[in-house]
Amino acid sequence: MAERLKLREPFADPAHQAAADRMGMFVFLGTEVMLFGGILAVALADRIRHPEAMIAASSRLDLWLGGINTAVLLTSSLAMAIAVAAMHQDRPRVALGALSATVALGLAFLGLKALEYGQDYADGLMPALAPPAEPTDPAQALFLNLYLAATALHAVHLTIGIGLVLWLASRIARRPEEQAMTTELTGLYWHFVDIVWVFLYPVLYLVR
Amino acid sequence: MWSALRPLLLTWAGLLALLALTIAVSFAPIGPVKPVANMAIAVVKAGLVLWVFMHLRERGGLLRIFALGAVAWLVILMAMAATDILTR
Numbered sequence: 001m002a003e004r005l006k007l008r009e010p011f012a013d014p015a016h017q018a019a020a021d022r023m024g025m026f027v028f029l030g031t032e033v034m035l036f037g038g039i040l041a042v043a044l045a046d047r048i049r050h051p052e053a054m055i056a057a058s059s060r061l062d063l064w065l066g067g068i069n070t071a072v073l074l075t076s077s078l079a080m081a082i083a084v085a086a087m088h089q090d091r092p093r094v095a096l097g098a099l100s101a102t103v104a105l106g107l108a109f110l111g112l113k114a115l116e117y118g119q120d121y122a123d124g125l126m127p128a129l130a131p132p133a134e135p136t137d138p139a140q141a142l143f144l145n146l147y148l149a150a151t152a153l154h155a156v157h158l159t160i161g162i163g164l165v166l167w168l169a170s171r172i173a174r175r176p177e178e179q180a181m182t183t184e185l186t187g188l189y190w191h192f193v194d195i196v197w198v199f200l201y202p203v204l205y206l207v208r
Numbered sequence: 209m210w211s212a213l214r215p216l217l218l219t220w221a222g223l224l225a226l227l228a229l230t231i232a233v234s235f236a237p238i239g240p241v242k243p244v245a246n247m248a249i250a251v252v253k254a255g256l257v258l259w260v261f262m263h264l265r266e267r268g269g270l271l272r273i274f275a276l277g278a279v280a281w282l283v284i285l286m287a288m289a290a291t292d293i294l295t296r
Contacts, residue, residue: 022267023274030278037282041289047243048293063231070227078220081261085212094209184263191261195254202246206234 006178018181025185029192032157036196039150043203046143053139058207060125061147062116066205069112070197076105077194080165080187087183092176095183099169102190106162113155147204154200157193164189219260226253 011017047054083098120126127145168186172179230249233242259265264272 019271022271026271026274030274033278033282037278037285040282041285044286045289045293048290063234067227067231071224074220074223074227077223077257077261078216081216081219082213085216086209089209089212091209188262191257194261195257198253198257199250202230202234202243202250206230206246207243208234 005181021181021185022188025188029188032192032196036150036153036199039146039153040199040203042146043150046139046146047207050139050142053137054143054207056137057140057143057147058205060123061205062119063205065112065116065119066201069109069116070201072105072109072112073194073197076102076109077191079105080190084184084187087172087176087180092172092179095176096169096172099165099172103162103165103169106158106165110155110158110162113151150200150204154193154196157196161186161190161193215260219256222256223253226256 005014005017007014007017011020079098079101083095083102086092086094086098117126125144127141127148164186168179168182171182226249230246233245233249236242238245258275262275264275
């Protein structure tokens with residue numbers, strides 16, 4: 001695989017370039033960890049200061065819908081990992097099939113999330129948007145603000161991920177021989193977005 | 209292809225099992241241990257994704273440090289925030 005990398009300045013050998021590519025991606029993901037980490041820190045503070053309100057507000061979210069979405073996202077990561085493995089074994093057709101599954105599962109996640117937002121709206125759980133100003137307890141409203149901000153930010157990341165995978169698929173379809181590293185790096189981003197949800201799910205849905 | 213697929217499928221099965229476990233734990237009558245247990249399960253799930261799906265098991269020490277550096281800072285952020293609120 002490595003020898004098929006398209007060598008760019010300033011790298012003299014493919015292994016060096018591959019190491020730099022991976023490291024750069026992980027540094028970028030580090031900034032993303034801090035972005036979502038801020039939200040998780042708020043959740044921690046909220047949990048310590050208002051445990052009852054958090055439990056009350058969290059119980060109103062749909063645990064099962066969130067759980068199904070977690071399974072959908074974990075499966076999308078499996079598909080992404082298969083695509084990366086296939087590219088490393090020079091099987092672009094297998095990779096394209098796996099990437100189609102990744103995109104389909106990503107879209108399924110967003111669809112279920114939209115359905116859930118609609119349900120939240122009908123239940124008056126959407127801060128500032130929902131007609132009845134419910135819940136009236138400020139600590140519960142704080143938790144629901146956090147829920148909306150965290151899940152929306154995650155959905156934005158997933159949307160970007162779907163765009164990236166579609167772009168990657170078009171590159172593989174055109175020139176499959178040079179895309180193994182691009183696939184691996186796109187995979188790192190996809191798996192990161194999956195990990196974010198792995199933490200958001202218990203923090204938001206399983207407080208009870 | 210199969211030898212490459214096997215660890216991926218096993219990891220995926222493990223992740224789904226942990227998802228089922230975390231949901232079960234959230235219904236268990238264990239009070240204050242619950243958030244700790246759920247966070248521990250989330251950390252194991254993230255570890256599995258990092259180790260297998262994100263290939264950290266195939267990489268050297270330097271890349272692992274880069275991958276987990278931000279996590280170390282996040283732990284400091286959380287510890288300090290919690291210290292502040294808990295001791296006020």
